[in-house]
Amino acid sequence: MNATTNPDPTSTSTPTAPPARGTTVVEVRGIGKRYGNIIALSDVSTSVRAGEVTCVLGDNGAGKSTFIKILAGAHEHSDGELLIDGVPVHLSSPRAALELGIATVYQDLAVVPLMPVWRNFFLGSEVVKGVGPFKKLDIEFMKKTTKSELAAMGIDLRDVDQPIGTLSGGERQCVAIARAVYFGARVLILDEPTAALGVKQSGVVLKYIAKARERGLGVVFITHNPHHAYPVGDRFMLLRRGKSMGDFPKAEMTLEDLTSMMAGGSELESIAHELEKSMGADSKVAQDMKAEIT
Amino acid sequence: MTTATLVDERVARTSTLTKLLKRPEIGALVAAIAIFTFFAVTTDVFATPSGASTWLRGASTIGIMAVAVALLMIGGEFDLSAGAMTGFTGLVVGVLTTEYGLNIWVAILVSLVLALAVGFINGLLVMKTGLPSFIVTLGTFFVLQGIDLAGTKALIGQVAIQGMSNVPHYDQAKKLFGSSITVDGGLVYASIFWWLGVTAVATWVLLRTRTGNWIFSVGGAQTAARQIGVPVMKTKIGLFMTTAGAGWLVGMLLLFTTSTVQSNTGVGQEFIFIICAVVGGCLMTGGYGSAIGAAFGALIYGMVNQGIVYSGWDNNWLKAFLGVMLLGAVLLNEWVRKRAETAG
Numbered sequence: 001m002n003a004t005t006n007p008d009p010t011s012t013s014t015p016t017a018p019p020a021r022g023t024t025v026v027e028v029r030g031i032g033k034r035y036g037n038i039i040a041l042s043d044v045s046t047s048v049r050a051g052e053v054t055c056v057l058g059d060n061g062a063g064k065s066t067f068i069k070i071l072a073g074a075h076e077h078s079d080g081e082l083l084i085d086g087v088p089v090h091l092s093s094p095r096a097a098l099e100l101g102i103a104t105v106y107q108d109l110a111v112v113p114l115m116p117v118w119r120n121f122f123l124g125s126e127v128v129k130g131v132g133p134f135k136k137l138d139i140e141f142m143k144k145t146t147k148s149e150l151a152a153m154g155i156d157l158r159d160v161d162q163p164i165g166t167l168s169g170g171e172r173q174c175v176a177i178a179r180a181v182y183f184g185a186r187v188l189i190l191d192e193p194t195a196a197l198g199v200k201q202s203g204v205v206l207k208y209i210a211k212a213r214e215r216g217l218g219v220v221f222i223t224h225n226p227h228h229a230y231p232v233g234d235r236f237m238l239l240r241r242g243k244s245m246g247d248f249p250k251a252e253m254t255l256e257d258l259t260s261m262m263a264g265g266s267e268l269e270s271i272a273h274e275l276e277k278s279m280g281a282d283s284k285v286a287q288d289m290k291a292e293i294t
Numbered sequence: 295m296t297t298a299t300l301v302d303e304r305v306a307r308t309s310t311l312t313k314l315l316k317r318p319e320i321g322a323l324v325a326a327i328a329i330f331t332f333f334a335v336t337t338d339v340f341a342t343p344s345g346a347s348t349w350l351r352g353a354s355t356i357g358i359m360a361v362a363v364a365l366l367m368i369g370g371e372f373d374l375s376a377g378a379m380t381g382f383t384g385l386v387v388g389v390l391t392t393e394y395g396l397n398i399w400v401a402i403l404v405s406l407v408l409a410l411a412v413g414f415i416n417g418l419l420v421m422k423t424g425l426p427s428f429i430v431t432l433g434t435f436f437v438l439q440g441i442d443l444a445g446t447k448a449l450i451g452q453v454a455i456q457g458m459s460n461v462p463h464y465d466q467a468k469k470l471f472g473s474s475i476t477v478d479g480g481l482v483y484a485s486i487f488w489w490l491g492v493t494a495v496a497t498w499v500l501l502r503t504r505t506g507n508w509i510f511s512v513g514g515a516q517t518a519a520r521q522i523g524v525p526v527m528k529t530k531i532g533l534f535m536t537t538a539g540a541g542w543l544v545g546m547l548l549l550f551t552t553s554t555v556q557s558n559t560g561v562g563q564e565f566i567f568i569i570c571a572v573v574g575g576c577l578m579t580g581g582y583g584s585a586i587g588a589a590f591g592a593l594i595y596g597m598v599n600q601g602i603v604y605s606g607w608d609n610n611w612l613k614a615f616l617g618v619m620l621l622g623a624v625l626l627n628e629w630v631r632k633r634a635e636t637a638g
Contacts, residue, residue: 074521095523110521112514114581114631115507123511124523126504136502 021051025085025187025218026071026102032079033066040066042079044244046237048187048218053209055229056222057262058239064222067239068189071220072104073097095124103185105176105193113165117157118146120164121179149178170201177208181215188212189220194228206232226258238262318575319587321626325573325619326590326597333601340597340604343480350482351551353596354489355380355544356563357589360570361489361496362540364588367571368500369533370513370580371420371427374564375412375434379541381559382438383409384549385446388455398463406542412438413538417531427534439561446557453557458549472550485547489589492540496585509533514581569616570595573623577631594619 024047032042041063048054058064069075070082073091081088084100091097094104104110111120122142128135146160155174164172173193180188190209194202209232212219223229229236236253238245238261245261314320330341339345359376366373383405390401416434420427447453458464471488474481500506508529511519520526541560549555572578573594574587598615602608 072521093523094521095525098523104521106518106521110515110518112511112518112581114514115510119507119510123507123519126507128504135504136498137504137507139502 021216022049024049026220027083027086028071028080029083030080031067031070031077031082033070033075034078039242041070041239041242044080044237044239046235046244046247048220049234050186050218051213051216052234053213053219053221053232054235054237055233056220056237056239057224057226057229057258059224059262061241062239063242064224064239065191066242068104068191068220068222071097071102071187071189073102098124098183101184101186102189103180103183103187104189104191105173105180106191110176111164111172114163116161117150117164117167117175118143118160121146121149121160121175121182125183145182149182150175152178168201170197170204173197173201173205174208177205177212181212181217185217187218187220189222191222192224193221194223194225202228224262226255226262230255230258318582318584318627318630319590320575321623321630322574322587322590322594326594329594329597329601333597333604337601337604340601343478345480345600345604347480347482349596349600350486351596352599353593354483354485355547356566356570356595357489357592358485358492358540358544358547359537359563359567360574360588360592361493361585362537363567364571364574364576364583364585365496365500365509366533366537367568367576367578368513368580368583369509369530370516371530371533372431372568373416373534373537374428374431375416375438376431376537376541376567377560377562377564378435378438378442379409379412379538379560380544380548380563381442381555381557381561382412383542383545384555384559385442385455385557387546387549388458388555389446389449391461392455392457393450398461398467402467402546405545406539409538409542409545410535413535414531416538417534420534421527421530435564439558442559442561443557455549455555458553464550464553467546468550468553470550471546472553483551485544485551488543488547489592492543493585493589500585505529505532510581512580566595566616569620569623572627573619575623575627575630577627578624582627582631 026048028047029045030043032044033040044063044067046054046056056064056067066075070077070091073094073096076090076092082090084102089100091100091102097104112123115123118139119142122145127138127142127145129138130136143160147157150157150160155171155178164175167175177188177190177193193205193209197205206228209219209221213232213234221229221233230253234250235247236250236258237247334341337345340349359380363373363376386405386408387398387401390396390404391398396404412434416427416431419425419430423430443453446455471484474483476482500509508519508524511522511524512526512529516526545555545560548559570591571583571588573591574584574589576583576588595616599612602612602615
């Protein structure tokens, strides 16, 4: 039960000096994941570079979650290669990923609602002072840091002692991002950060993504909304049914391309076709659908 | 969710009183004071040194267990084998020394190792199978109870340890676990100091160490805790071993205070520990609670248990009282939790 890992919290931050902008931090080559005979993900390749945002787009069930779980260390990949700083690795736990500077902000935000904001902020990477068995939390430092880090992100909390469950969704999202940035993540994985938010708060979150990129972080931004992805993204990787539909730099993509690929132009046609068959070509639904895609 | 990126002006200041009321142990403290006052006024002996000595001693062993169980409950788990463990550990020492002539300190150590092993198995089973700890430890409870009853009978042909005080070096161990000092005409037993020590250490660990932070997090949101890098498995297994270790300590305290132990010692007390922890502010669902609160809970139990005797009432009223306390505490905790989650 003793703290055996990371006695010094600063050791989690910046394992190496921040890499120069544009250097590849994480690269995946033909990566895949099988659960028994279920193939959840196969043959996905992309890269995450310092100071760039790699957007992973895909509909529900496209394999986005599986993909980030591999990067985050929650699941080990069964096919292909995962390279971090050019070295092939298997991430066996979230902690292993964290130690390599890969931090994940999950959809459910990975916060403990009943715990105070500052305890949540430092959870798993608590700052301690003192020696041996008398190591104790440096509460004053952690409260102060939480307050100032959040203020830097535009969240002015009156009391960092309040349970984090009392904050709004957007605020919690920002706490989670601020936490990852503070702990020196080199790569920040954001799992659908805008999915549960309204328009205005989505904008706030996108602003922080841009901010993280400016600070030289590599960002993996998972979303199903091309309108959120396009403004901040430098590279787009599209997933469908567990397979990669390609990995494109922004130069090769327009928002229209991205939207139609996301919506799946050919897929929509086949849906329209099916509707025609099952409901009759004259039915209102089928007509509307056809009008929509042509 | 779409509103308010900036909080402040819509949130009123929290008064000191509200802050105080949010402490999980406050309800138990108020109740303890009220109960003490009641019995001190209505009976003659309750507040005397010798009277207090009796209920403090009763509260102390329950209290040690309640504090350990509270940590476990904050960590989101239950341990129904905690009661039987206090009997099991005492019996192990008793049988090994009186029947097999093992050195008493070696026997005490063996007993501790066995207890920790049972705690480890409890924790490992819960974590590996994902089954509710309620079921897993119910199983361990029955196993221990069976061993306590049948094993003891098979090995020594009796249901209670006898001749404990003739064992070599008994006095040494008694000094540590079963002695008492006289203060103002009342006896203060070693178990009371152990109780204070355990409560202090538990509170410190819970509120001032990384481990404490991890305990709150694994009980409050296990998946989130794991995702953020908290060693969930280690924390929870450690908690089960802590409870088992506390069971061992209480086993020793009971054995060396009374110099005997029965095969059925501790059976039925597992729920009392849980009640004390809940009265002390622990949520049944985990993630919230206090070690000091559990100690207050045990104090309440000890005071009522003895106060009923001093008042000359039927002893069985204790059960009804416990039930009312439990329900009241659960309702209060729920109310406090809702306030903690919504009010700034």
